[in-house]
Amino acid sequence: MSAAIGTDASDRRRDTAFTEFFESVEQPLRSALVARFGADRGREGTAEAMAWAWTNRDRLASIDNPLAYLFRVGQSRTRRWFTRPIPIDRSRLDLKVEPWVEPALAEALRQLSRHQRVAVVLAHGFGWTHKEVGELLHISPSSVQNHVERGLAKLRGGLGVEL
Secondary structure (H helix, E strand, O other): OHHHHHHHHHHHHHHHHHHHHHHHHHHHHHHHHHHHHOHHHHHHHHHHHHHHHHHOHHHHOOOOOHHHHHHHHHHHHOOOOOOOOOOOOHHHOOOOOOOOOOOOHHHHHHOOOHHHHHHHHHHHHOOOOHHHHHHHHOOOHHHHHHHHHHHHHHHHHHHOOOO
């Protein structure tokens, strides 16, 4: 009977450790995946990655950069191979409610390269440092800086913003 009690205590410690890990990683992971894939796929990717993390928590403990690894897991788990976009009937949208951002921003962001879009959204939208973005994308902070500068220049041009 004491072995079962020891196992329960060990399981509780493992669960507590994972809860702490989850609380530290989930929000930045969600921010990164939403920046990369949009709100729906980003949240879906986060859920998939965190489910993978729970199932593979022992393996995850030996990974050097678990946030970047989970980003890749979320990215691959939400990959859409043969899907087509669902057409939107804009006449049914409530256009009286304005978004809190420039309405043309989403389309302007789509015109950026993947690295530019992720770097701009994470650095300016979510307040990540260039080092954090670089770790996520496996590039140097100076490369992140270049992506941010070029991305912002393209956004300004696409939105007609003059400095």
